[in-house]
Amino acid sequence: QVQLVESGGGLVQAGGSLSLSCIASLRTFSTYNMGWFRQAPGNEGEFFAAVSRTGALTYYANPVKGRFTFSRDYAKNTVDLQMNSLNPEDTGVYYCAADGRLGASVSNYRADYWGQGTQVTVSS
Numbered sequence: 001q002v003q004l005v006e007s008g009g010g011l012v013q014a015g016g017s018l019s020l021s022c023i024a025s026l027r028t029f030s031t032y033n034m035g036w037f038r039q040a041p042g043n044e045g046e047f048f049a050a051v052s053r054t055g056a057l058t059y060y061a062n063p064v065k066g067r068f069t070f071s072r073d074y075a076k077n078t079v080d081l082q083m084n085s086l087n088p089e090d091t092g093v094y095y096c097a098a099d100g101r102l103g104a105s106v107s108n109y110r111a112d113y114w115g116q117g118t119q120v121t122v123s124s
Contacts, residue, residue, distance in 0.1 A: 001025070002024075002025060002026055002098070002113045003024075003025040003115075004022055004023075004024050004025075004096045004097070004098060004113055004114060004115035004116075005022065005023050005096075005115055005116070006020060006021070006022045006094065006095070006096045006115045006116065006117060006118040007020070007021050007022075007023075007118060008020040008021050008118060009094060009118030009119045009120045010119075010120070010121070011121045011122075011123065012086055012120075012121070012122055012123070013122070013123050014086060014087050014088060014122055014123065014124050015085060015086065015087075016086055016122070017082070017083060017084045017085075017086065018083050018086065018120060019080060019081065019082050019083070020036075020080070020081040020083070020094055020096075020118060020120075021078055021079070021080050021081075022034070022036075022078060022079045022080075022081075022096030022115055023076070023077060023078045024077050024078070024079070024096070024098060024113075025077070026077065026098060026113075029074065029077045030053055030054075030074055031053055031100060032053055032098040032099060032100050032112075033050055033051065033052050033053055033098075033099040033100075033101075033104055033106055033109065034050065034051050034070075034072055034079045034096070034097070034098055034099075035047060035049060035050035035051075035096075035097045035098075035099060035106075035109045035111065036048060036049045036050070036070065036081055036094060036095065036096060036097070037094070037095045037097055037111070037114075038090075038092040038093065038094045038095065038120070039092050039093050039095070039117075040089075040091060040092035041091075041092070043092075045095070046061070046063075046092075047061065047109050048060065048061040048063065048064050048068070049061070049064060049068055049070045049081065050070070050099075050106035050107070050109050051070045051071065051072050051079065051106065052106050055071070055072050055074075057106050058070055058106065059105075059106040059107045059109075063089070064083075064090075067083065067084050067085045067086075068081060068082065068083050068084070069081070069082040069084075070082075079096065081094075083120075086120075086122045087122060088122045088123065088124045089122075090120060090122050091120060091121050091122050092119075092120060093117040093118065093119055093120075094117060094118050094119075094120050095114055095115050095116075095117045096114070096115040097109070097111035097112075097113065097114050097115070098111065098112055098113040099111055099112055100112045100113075
């Protein structure tokens with residue numbers, strides 16, 4: 001059974017940093033592009049970051065570019081999201097996701113599996 005489990009959410013003041021992790025129980029972790037989505041209250045889900053199966057390519061949506069860094073650890077089957085310079089617009093539930101399509105690009109993401117989400121709240 002595939003499971004993605006996020007951790008590391010919490011409350012932080014504007015300008016602060018948080019680090020999220022996601023552990024993936026995927027037998028072939030290295031064959032998945034991994035990504036992050038987030039959903040703010042009252043808004044639709046937003047895809048904002050991905051890393052390729054090799055780790056060589058990353059994608060960041062404009063709202064997070066330059067502030068967030070996404071990496072993966074093949075030995076631990078984890079992906080990590082370092083979030084800096086947070087602002088209240090970053091508030092939401094953050095979801096880890098896995099895309100197993102062969103040849104898929106990191107910018108054209110479609111999740112096959114989702115985590116349960118972790119809450120990030122940025123106070124002004």
